[in-house]
Amino acid sequence: MAExxxxxxxxxxxxxxxYLLTASGDLWPRAVAxxxxxxxxxxxxxxRRFPPPPESPWGIWQxxxxxxxxxxxxxxxxxxxxxxxxxxxxxxxxxxxVRSYLGVPLRVGRQTRGVFVLLTSAPERRLTVxxxxxxxxxxxxxxxxxxxxxxxxxxxxxxxxxxxxxxxxGNPLNTLQLLLRRLQRMELAEEQKARDGLAAxxxxxxxxxxxxxxxxxxxxxxxGKLMLDVAPVDLSDLAHEVVERxxxxxxxxxxxxxxxxxxxxxxxxxxxRLDRVVTNLLSNALKFGRGxxxxxxxxxxxxxxxxxxxxxxxxxIAPEAQRRIFERFEREPSGGQHAGFGLGLYxxxxxxxxxxxxxxxxxxPSEGATFIVELPLMLLGSELREPPDIPLHS
Numbered sequence: 001m002a003e004x005x006x007x008x009x010x011x012x013x014x015x016x017x018x019y020l021l022t023a024s025g026d027l028w029p030r031a032v033a034x035x036x037x038x039x040x041x042x043x044x045x046x047x048r049r050f051p052p053p054p055e056s057p058w059g060i061w062q063x064x065x066x067x068x069x070x071x072x073x074x075x076x077x078x079x080x081x082x083x084x085x086x087x088x089x090x091x092x093x094x095x096x097x098v099r100s101y102l103g104v105p106l107r108v109g110r111q112t113r114g115v116f117v118l119l120t121s122a123p124e125r126r127l128t129v130x131x132x133x134x135x136x137x138x139x140x141x142x143x144x145x146x147x148x149x150x151x152x153x154x155x156x157x158x159x160x161x162x163x164x165x166x167x168x169x170g171n172p173l174n175t176l177q178l179l180l181r182r183l184q185r186m187e188l189a190e191e192q193k194a195r196d197g198l199a200a201x202x203x204x205x206x207x208x209x210x211x212x213x214x215x216x217x218x219x220x221x222x223x224g225k226l227m228l229d230v231a232p233v234d235l236s237d238l239a240h241e242v243v244e245r246x247x248x249x250x251x252x253x254x255x256x257x258x259x260x261x262x263x264x265x266x267x268x269x270x271x272x273r274l275d276r277v278v279t280n281l282l283s284n285a286l287k288f289g290r291g292x293x294x295x296x297x298x299x300x301x302x303x304x305x306x307x308x309x310x311x312x313x314x315x316x317i318a319p320e321a322q323r324r325i326f327e328r329f330e331r332e333p334s335g336g337q338h339a340g341f342g343l344g345l346y347x348x349x350x351x352x353x354x355x356x357x358x359x360x361x362x363x364x365p366s367e368g369a370t371f372i373v374e375l376p377l378m379l380l381g382s383e384l385r386e387p388p389d390i391p392l393h394s
Contacts, residue, residue, distance in 0.1 A: 013118035191279030236261035289314035
């Protein structure tokens with residue numbers, strides 16, 4: 001893609017920029033080329049420091065929203081100023097020089113993956129409809145290549161997932177087999193050792209079950225076949241059950257488990273999937289907050305929403321990683337030996353959003369992390385209506 005951007009310069013335009021849509025919904029410059037090296041540096045500086053304003057009446061986001069090319073053969077100083085984010089941005093672009101502009105979407109089917117931006121600086125050089133037609137053809141092929149690369153990457157992720165999952169499944173299975181064999185050989189007089197061994201075996205089966213549930217949900221999310229079986233659920237009761245289930249694990253991790261809840265927070269939710277949300281968040285909190293208190297809190301969030309907060313006081317999450325951690329296969333580098341394969345928080349986000357809710361994280365390095373889930377409460381009288389299962393599409 002970078003090479004394609006350079007091919008456009010100077011044959012088609014004086015400058016070319018490639019913006020791609022990130023997983024978090026931002027537009028980010030991935031390649032910049034200009035016929036003059038000095039101006040290329042200014043253009044890179046402007047693109048990185050000043051993201052395109054979504055509210056601009058023209059420009060990159062307008063191309064993204066409409067999925068159609070935008071050609072301005074003559075860009076006046078007033079028009080240029082309206083498309084930028086402030087005096088410093090305007091100063092940089094005036095040094096680059098913008099006399100003519102063309103934005104072309106990178107489209108695959110109905111989806112727009114990014115935008116090609118072409119600029120001319122010389123007053124006598126103008127971009128035309130002929131240039132637009134040519135660049136649209138090139139952009140169509142480039143978008144297809146990008147989509148093929150994305151599909152290939154996802155296939156590679158799936159293959160890697162199989163290997164890692166097999167490894168992760170193997171560890172608790174091997175431990176479980178060893179524990180059960182040891183129990184087989186124990187004398188009845190060693191009753192306490194037998195109980196301890198059975199408790200350890202149970203812990204391994206819980207680990208194994210959580211991983212299997214995550215993999216199963218991931219498979220269903222990817223295929224669009226996950227169904228929500230909704231019914232009235234009390235969020236405080238559910239969270240309390242999960243906290244009690246983790247009491248022994250919290251003690252082993254040296255974490256004081258604190259729980260507080262307001263009563264009567266009932267919504268139409270899938271109890272099993274909501275249990276999985278709380279389980280994943282609390283399991284992470286105990287891993288990353290080992291040796292320190294972990295807090296679970298359930299409360300009102302306005303009139304019609306409930307809020308679940310799971311807070312640890314562990315290593316925290318760097319600001320630049322806080323948005324990525326909810327994506328599939330994203331692992332937080334600061335997790336060190338605790339870092340998994342990036343499934344838990346992705347699945348949590350998908351399940352929360354399937355219930356009409358939201359999830360976010362508040363954190364700073366060395367200050368722990370608080371995961372905040374908000375869910376819609378059940379409207380009065382809604383318990384009289386039993387809707388069918390809700391299909392969830394990824």
